[in-house]
Amino acid sequence: MKAKEAITSFVEQNREAFIRVSDGIWDAAELAMREYQSAKLLIDELNKHGFTVVTGIAGIPTAFEATWGKGRPAIGFCGEFDALPGLSQEAGNHLRKPITEGGSGHGCMHNLLGAAAMAAAIATRHYMEEEGIPGSVSFFGCPGEEGGCGKVFMAREGAFDHLDAALSWHPDDLNSPWSTGNSATVTLDFHFYGQAAHASRFPHLGRSALDACELMNIGCNYLREHKPPNTKILYNYEYAGTPRSGVVPDYACVRYSCGGANVKDTNELRDRIIQVAEGAAMMTETQVKYEFLQGTCEYVPNLTLCRILSDAQKEVGPPQWDEADLELAQRMRSGLPMEQIRKRDPFMTGLAPEEVPDWVEQNPLSNMVADMLESTPVVIPSSSDIGAVSYVVPTAQLAVACKALGTVNHTWMTTAQGKSSIGHKGMLTAAKALALGAxxxxxxxxxxxxxxxxxxxxxxxxxTGGKLVLPIPDSVAPDVEEGVVL
Ligand SMILES: [Zn+2]
Known part of the structure; x- marks a missing residue:
């Protein structure tokens, strides 16, 4: 009980500072691997509490480790802080209103994620000092979760190897320990090179790179029928050839992401997609080159640690909502059809599937903490670069409610709630549960x-054998641009 009270009161006493960091990151809304202001906000706060900061991990300017204490045991909190393109939105507004037309926004609430993980590191550090607990605590500034896979490169450099435990969380619409895996993924660009020609006069002299992309897509769409279950293929055009209709395009590029329950399935599917691309090039007498952009292995939860986090989350309880929060949440989902809200995935709710539709309809905000699932055949079909951390260090995570039930990540509705009383309460609750777990x-x-x-x-x-296995070759480097954090 003593630890819970000490941590809760520490987080509450410092709530304004933690909210300031979170709101500052929300305002900056910086895209993956370019989060200079956001990293600085976190580092400045950590410096105030006596953490020693090392920046530029794995050659990424915004990747850093802030450490307090010495040696083992060593606990690390992973925090993200990147925004998404096109999801700019006024805080608390339930109607679509970008702050900047086409601008970026925190549609995955990584402002809350980073700030709570930082707050947890700070709260843990103060408790360790007061109680004379030996060891060290770190906060890892992890850039580019939404694109760039910062943690993959950090893990490849061995940045997490000295840890006994890595802890993190994700803002969600419910409260639950995260004891299930998610998917591995890899993204490649396929560049096709053909022969330009006058499309009407000399079409027989042209070799169309666009045709090659189209045939590759057709091949991959047929491949869908014969790929293993629990795998996925996504694609979009990066460059569909010249906009002039009278030209046979000599260059076109299509981007593919594929994923599966684990890195082995993902690599097998990736290799089949590459074969389809080579087939398309052969058919069109073009050349193809493929370029790896990013990839990560799947998340492998450590249940030994997750049980401790789960108990801590139960002890802290769900965020305490007031009338104004419930009213805002109801408003935030007023634009969604109730039928859609009722179809919320029952996973991690802690309820039987048939109970979920009514529960979601009746509660604009989650007011309970789900029990930990000890075993589940379900693998969440999305991916995160925390997978790379979980391969090399025992890793545990929580989901904490920061938004209206039924509103989903990667939407402007989520951006709107990331700088609101709902988001702030979720963030502070996450900080308490993570610190108490640590x-x-x-x-x-x-x-x-x-x-x-x-x-x-x-x-x-x-x-995992404790060894990193990735769906990208060693030659893939992080996509960074010059910049300074401090
Ligand atoms: Zn996210």
């Missing part, structure tokens, strides 16, 4: 033989 782990003196961190490491070794 402290509970440290209090078990868990590094000893048979202790928690040993058992967590054994689970990791059984599941």
């Amino acid at each position: 402290v509970r782990m440290l209090e078990q003196n868990a590094w000893e033989e048979g202790g928690l961190f040993r058992r967590a490491r054994e689970e990791l070794m059984k599941k």
Whole structure:
């Protein structure tokens, strides 16, 4: 009980500072791998609390580690802070109103994610000092989750290797420990090179790069029927050839992402897609070159640690909503048909599937914490670069309610709620649960033989061997541009 009270009151005493960081990141709304102001906001706050900061991990200017304390046990909190293009939206407005037309916005609430993980690191550090708990605590500034896979490059550099536990969370519309896996993914550009020619006069001399893309897409759409279940193929044109209709395009580019339940399935599908591309090039007498852009392995939850986080989340409880929050949440989803809201995925709600539609309809905000699922055959079809962390360090995560039930990530409705009382309460609740979970782990003196961190490491070794396996070759480098954080 003592730890819960100490952490809760520390987070509450510092709530204005933590909200300031979160709102500052929301305002900056910087895109993946270019989060200079956002990283600075986090670093300035961590500096105030005596953390030592190292920036530029893996050659990414906005990737950093802020550390307090020394040696083992070592706990790290992973925080993200990148926004999404096109999702600019006024805070708290339930009607579509971008602040900047076409501008970026925090449609995945990474402003809250980064600020809460930072707050958890700070709260843990103060508790460790007060109680004389040995070890170290780190906050990892992890850029480019929405594109760029910052953590993959950080993990490849060994940035997380000294940790006994990596903890994180994601803003959601419910409160639940995150004990399920998600997918591995890889993204490639296929560049086709043909022969330009006058399309009417000398079409026989042209070799169309666009035709090659189209045939590749047809091939991949037929491949869909024969790919393994739980895999996916997505594509879009990056460049569909010259806009002049009288020209046979000599260059076109199509971007493919594919994913599966694990990195092995993903790599097999990736190789089949490459074969289709080569077939399309052969058919059109063009050349194809493929370029790896990014990729990550799947998330492998560490259940040994997740159980501790789950208990901490239960102890802290859900965010405490007031009338104004409920009214805002109801307004935020007023633009969505109730039928759509009722169809919310039952996964991680902690309820039986048949109970979910009524529960979601009756509660604009989640007021309960789900039990941890010990085993589930379901793999969430989305991906995150936290997968790379989970391959090398025992990793556990939470989902915490920061928005109206039934509103989904990667929409302007989520941007609108990321700088509101609802979002702030979710962020502070996440900080408390993460810090309490970390402290509970440290209090078990868990590094000893048979202790928690040993058992967590054994689970990791059984599941991944502790070695990073990626769907991209070593030659792929992070997509960064010059810039300075400080
Ligand atoms: Zn996200």
